[in-house]
Amino acid sequence: MIPFRLTFEPGAPLYEQVVYAAKKALVAGQLRPGDAFPSVRALSRELKINPNTAHKVVAQLVQEGVLEVLPGQGTVVAKRQEPTRANRAALLGGQVEELVVEARKLGLTLEEVRTALESQWRRLGGKP
Secondary structure: OOOOOOOOOOOOOHHHHHHHHHHHHHHHOOOOOOOEOOOHHHHHHHHOOOHHHHHHHHHHHHHOOOEEEEOOOEEEEOOOOOOOHHHHHHOOHHHHHHHHHHHHHOOOOHHHHHHHHHHHHHHOOOOO
């Protein structure tokens, strides 16, 4: 079983979407240091992606230090420090940019966007 959720979005490279989902799962605590990460074969099968794409995902995460390959154990989440606020906020970068672009297209002010965001945040039970 893959320890993260993925919604395929058109326009972005598939491997980048899977890498992002894995990083998001790490920051959210769904993946913890030392946890086994799915093999290339399992990742390919469960996400229904090409094995080459799955290999590219694992290679990217290893190169970035998110995963490490342990002989005889397989690929595991690397032992790292707790994610910082900046790490968590960086995961929203693309969505925030899209929101700003759409808001500007609609002619909204920053205050109108802030009000809409706060309203949505409260609706979903977020604390101010």
